[in-house]
Amino acid sequence: MMPFLLLVLLSAVAQLFLPWWSIALVAFGVCFWRSKTGWRAFGIGFSGIAVVWFVYAFLIHLQTDGILTGRMAELFFKTKTPVFLLLITPLLGGLTGGLAGLAGHQTRAVFTTKPE
Amino acid sequence: MKVLKALLSLLISIGVTVALNQPWGAIPALGRLLSPFEGFWQNAETAGYSSEQKISVKGAKEDVTILFDDLHVPHIFANNDYDAYFAQGYATARDRLWQMEFQTHAAAGRISELIGDRAVELDRYNRRLGMAYGAEKSLEGMSNDPVSKSVLEAYTAGINAYIDQLKPADYPIEYKLLGYAPEPWTPIKVAFLLKQMTQTLAAGADDVMMTNVRQQLGPSLTANLFPDYPFKEDPIIPVGTRWDFEPVKLPNPPPNTETDSSVALNWQSHDPGIGSNNWAVGPEKTATGYPILANDPHLTLSLPSIWYQVQLVTPTMNVYGVSLPGAPGVIIGFNKDVAWGVTNVGADVLDFYKIRFRDNRRQEYWHDEKWKPVRRRVETIRVKGKPAVVDTILYTHHGPVVYLPEDKPFRNNIPTGYAARWIAHEVDNGIKTFYLLNRAKTYDDYVTALSYYVAPAQNFVFANAAKDIAISPNGRFPLKWRDQGKFLLDGTKAANDWQGWIPAAQNPRVKNPPRGFVSSANQSSTDPTYPYYINWEFETTDRGMRINQRLTAMQNVTVDSLRHLQNDVYNHQASKFLPVLLPYIQGKDLSDPQKQALKTVRQWNYQQDTASVAGTIFVDWISRLEDGIWADDFPDNANRPLRYPNADRTLQLVTEEPTSRWFDNVQTPNRQETIQEIVTSSFRSAVDSLVKQHGPLGKTWAWADHKGTSVRHLIPGLDAFSALNVQIGGGRGIVNAAGRRAGPSWRMIVQTGPDVRAYGVFPGGQSGNPGSPYYLNMLETWRKGNLYELLYLKSVTEKSPRIQSTLQLTR
Structure with a gap:
């Protein structure tokens, strides 16, 4: 739970100041610091970023009555429903975070002598 | 591992x-x-927020207060003029940054920088037309005037103050979609924007087609079919108005004005959907006893909205109206004393001269019995992801040689080996006109303001609280011999050059005419008694005649009765054509659906409303009728473009010359077709085609659905940011000119008087952001033909429940 919460917090703060791809750096760093297995690392990276992106996107969607979400959904998916957009956003962020988390874990493994 | x-x-x-x-x-x-942190999500805006914001910006002289009302119109209160234009730049950029930059990029031939080599030919076309050359001349004109220069600098500084604060997350969404970033604004971009307007309104030309027509028909038939004054006309300056000036001597035409067109191509024609209405009703005809002014400019309906409403208040002015994002000041609007509006004149201010070069090196050209040097101007088109394209453009004293014989022109349309003489290449100071109008108090102020105006020539309508009304087709008009530039011109003869200008004071103008109103709808500026030549052909008079008939009949005119007139969907053209055409239809030749359609048309009241089926039939039929009469005589040929006589001449033909040879189809040598046959067969094919498109006659034929008015985002194909199939009546040639792609881009009515009241609407919204509640919020009001009261504040402290948020720009 600890790495997940840390990732949520750090990535959210980082993105206020840094470009979107800072999520990869943060996920990498957190999973480098602490993750049990590659799968767990991917899971933490994915869910940590996906949650942040989903919550923020969903809040924006609600606050703005979905005016833009509707238009963008039409642009991307030819439908007015924002569901796909609210799914693909965390999916994409999650994928970036997950892969970086996995890379963090694997990189750490190079430096640990203890066999897993 | x-x-x-x-x-x-x-x-x-x-x-x-x-x-x-x-x-x-x-x-x-x-x-x-x-990314919700920097991607499109960041562009989503909240509805109905009220806020007080203080932003510290560099460049303002003193603090400025901007109040935003419930339509998101900025009301700018500044202590000096510089700050007002600074804040106008700031507020406009805040709502329209992408649009203002994109439009100026387009005018400057810089789209390739954004989307790659797809746009190179488009960019080359704009550069060859001399847009950059013209913009530099305009900038020169504005910079030579200390007032215009300061306005331009203030506006530029305001835009840049906004751009400087932006993080990538704040960029308008179009930057994010196309993947680029805003660049600093410069004064020449204002000039580019004004050039783009000139290109939209004053770059259409039929010269090549007309030259081909004359070669085919000879001069006298050409003059007969393409006359210099319409069969039916009600000119802008009322017939009988006296010209109270001593005209200057007209130049003499050269003995032989014949030219060939060695070119296979032709130029863009005037877009008949682009035009406008305006009028002012004098005090004796209004309910309040003070003049009322109305204006609705018709342009290609696009998003972000073409216009941006703004109120500018300083110690020297308090003006409200619409501005063009990218140009300082108010273009159409009012202040407490006066109101004004514009429609396009359609003057012939673009002519083509055939250039004879000395040799293939093209260093010199023959003119006025001398070899003269060709200037070269190098244009560098930067291309995204590719090396830049360098283009050398040849300039003669006429103007740029748009395309050379060996060039493959863009747009299938351009005369090769011809130099373009175009009003947009003149030094001008057009923003001064608006600067002065924004502060005008009297009729004389209006006349003075107009004298600075160059292009695109506009019919400036005027009304004031001192109970004057006036109208003037106004711009810088070249002094021409009659019909000069109706056809391509021989560039070697000095007599073909533009030889000076019609003196500004002698531009057509009328003040307080006896009929009690003035109006314009792009028809002929004057009757043939005006001593100068402006053009041989103007927009068809249908809108103009309808407006004048209604205004003549109206008494106790109010804002609301004029609002109804702006939304009038009476098809004047149909009312002229149908009584003539219907008797010629041979009923025995019709199928049952055709008979049914004929019955519908016979019962029509000429209202081209959303549900009208007869209107759909008429519009389709009339274009087939024109094809039926003219297509055999003026066949479509890409190598030799021709054009038909206009609808007015066609009306004259069917009305007065029913046995004319033009009804015969020359492609059927053994048969002699008659007017009855053409009228009937065009009607039948119109109905058959509509059945094919929409099924049996009924609701599916409704005019609004058939027409499909749309307001489209500037990026082609971006339907998600556009409004499609807007249910509105009217169309081309109708007072409510809402056509398929063009229509009333702003409707305004101003009741002058001791306490001015004004109303307006445009089909979109104040914000250019598709994620804003103010992007399309006015569309429905526009569609229904309603208007908003425009909030005209007297002072910054005036309390209005409509004020929603405050923005303070502090130093």
């Missing part, structure tokens, strides 16, 4: 992240675009 795994996972992670950080063809950088 561990190292390998680590490397592999790193590689995948970096690979995916990098891939999501860059665009793939037309697909934008998805990671960046979808």
Whole structure:
């Protein structure tokens, strides 16, 4: 739970100041610091970023009555429903975070002598 | 093994992240675009917020207060003029940055920088037309005037103060979709924007087609079919108005004005959907006893909205109206004393001269019995992802040689080996006109303001609280011999040059005419008694006649009765054609559906409303009728473009010359077709085609659905940001000119008087952001033909429940 919460917090703060791809750096760093297995690392990276992106996107969607979400959904998916957009956003962020988390874990493994 | 795994996972992670950080063809950088922290989500705006914001900006002289009302119109209160234009630049950029930059990029021939080599030919076309050359001349004109220069600098500084504060997350959404960033604003961009307007309104030309027509028909038939004054006309300056000036001597035409057109191509014609209405009703005809002024400019309906409403208040002015995003001041509007509006004149201010070069080096050209040097201007078109394209353009004293014989022109349309003489290449100071109008108090102020105006020539309508009304087709008009530039011109003869200008004071103008109103709808500026030549052909008079008939009949005119007139959908053209055409229809030749359609048309009241079926039939029929009469005589040929006589001449033909040879189809040598046959067969094919399109006659034939008015985003194909199939009546040639793509881009009515009241609407919204509640909020009001009261504040402290938020710009 600890790495997940840390990732949520750090990535959210980082993105206020840094470009979107800072999520990869943060996920990498957190999973480098602490993750049990590659799968767990991917899971933490994915869910940590996906949650942040989903919550923020969903809040924006609600606050703005979905005016833009509707238009963008039409642009991307030819439908007015924002569901796909609210799914693909965390999916994409999650994928970036997950892969970086996995890379963090694997990189750490190079430096640990203890066999897993 | 561990190292390998680590490397592999790193590689995948970096690979995916990098891939999501860059665009793939037309697909934008998805990671960046979808990030809620910097992607499109950041462009979503909240509805109905009220706020007080203080922003510290560099460049203002003193603090400025901007109040935003419930339509998101900025009301700018500044202590000096510089700050007002500074704040106008700031507020406009805040709502319209992408649009103002994109439009000026387009005018400057810089679209290739954004979308790559697809746009190179478009960019080359704009540059060859001399847009950059013209913009530099305009900038020169504005910079030579200390007032205009200061306005331009203030506006520029305001835009840049806004741009400087932006983080990538704040960029308008179009930047994020197309993957680029805003650049600093410069004064020449204002000039480019004004050039673009000139291109829209005063770059159409039929010279090549007319030259081909004359070669085919000879001069006298050409003059007969393409007359210099319409069969039916009600000119802008009422017939009988006296010209109270001593005209200057007209230049003499050369003995022989014949030219060939060695060119296979032709130029863009005037777009008949682009035009406008305006009028002012004098005090004796209004309910309040003070003049009322109305204006609705028709342009290609686009989003972000063409116009941006603004109120500018300083110690020297308090003006409200619409501005063009990218140009300082108010273009159409009012202040407490006066109101004004514009429609396009359609003067012939673009002519083509055939250039004879000395040799293939093209260093010199023959003119006025001398070899004269050709100037070269190098244009560098930067291309996204490709090396820049360098284009050398040849300039003669006429203007740029738009295309040379060996060039493959863009747009299938352009005379090769011809130099373009175009009003947009003149030094001008057009923003001064609006600067003065914004502060005008009297009729004389209006006349003075107009004298600075060059292009695109406009019919400036005027009304004031001192109970004057006036109208003037106004711009800088070349002094021409009659019909000069109706056809291509021989560029070697000095007599073909433009020889000075019609003196500004002698531009057509009328003040307080006896009929009690003035109006314009792009028809002929004057009757043939005006001593100068402006053009041989103007927009058809249908809108003008309808407006004048209604205004003549109206008494106790109010804002609301004029609002009804702006939304009038009476098809005047149909009312002229149908009584003539219907008796010629041979009923025995019709099928049952055709008979049914004929019955519908016979019962029509000429209202081209949303549900009208007869209107749909008429519009389709009339264009087939024109094809039926003229297509055999003026066949479509890409190598030798021709044009038909206009609808007015066609009306004259069917009305007065029913046995004319033009009804015979010359492609059927053994038969002699008659007017009955053409009228009947065109009607039948119109009905058959509509049945094919919409099924049996009924609701599916409704005019609004058939027409499909749309208001489209400037990026082609961006339907998600557009309004499609807007249910509105009217169309081309109708007072409510809402056509398929063009229509009333702003409707305004101003009741002058001791306490001015004004109303307006445009089909879109104040914000250019598709994520804003103010992007399309006015569309429905526009569609229904209603208007908003425009909030005209007297002072910054005036309390109005309509004020929603405050923005303070502090130093």
